[in-house]
Amino acid sequence: MSVKNAMTADFLRSAYGGESMAHMRYLIWGNQAEKDGFPNIARLFKAIAYAEQVHAGNHFKELDTQTGDYTVAAGGVFGEQNIVENLQGAINGELHEVEQMYPVYLEAARFQGEKGAERSFHFALEAEKIHARLFQDAQNAAKEGKDISIKSVNICPICGHTILDEVPDKCPVCGAKGELYKSF
Secondary structure (H helix, E strand, O other), X not given: OOOOOHHHHHHHHHHHHHHHHHHHHHXXXXXXXXXXXXXXXXXXXXXXXXXHHHHHHHHHHHHOOOOOOOOOOOOOOOOOOOHHHHXXXXXXXXXXXXXXXXXXXXXXXXXXXXXXXXXXXXXHHHHHHHHHHHHHXXXXXXXXXXOXXXXXXXXXXXXXXXXXXXXXXXXXXXXXXXXXXXXX
């Protein structure tokens, strides 16, 4: 089913753009973290980059028949700095999504009866809450010159739910089987 409302379609395109940029930014920052001697923070960046790709893919799929060329305006953090500053950029981006962007997009989709967009925005919002906390924990360690201590970062390929070390039997956000999670 295709999106019927122009506002929701614009929000999906904007969210797609923002998630796509976050995906690439986190890969770049993950490579830098690895070079700087923070292999677990690097894995965190790379895993969350995958979650952002899941979100972008969900938004893209919801646009379905909305084809054509569009200028997509999305906020993005640019630049590569030290580990603490890169993590701050990640935290700021995630908090923007959690506190401003996705709540508005989600409510607009609900109001307009766009069930697919509502689901896509909900999935992203729930994951971004976790990402903000994980990046904050990583930054706290990095400020002390330490890497984080983790076994794995696990991402649900359906909604982007993110969990450290253990995979749940069932995703608490979308209900996908735990065996589907991708581990980093």
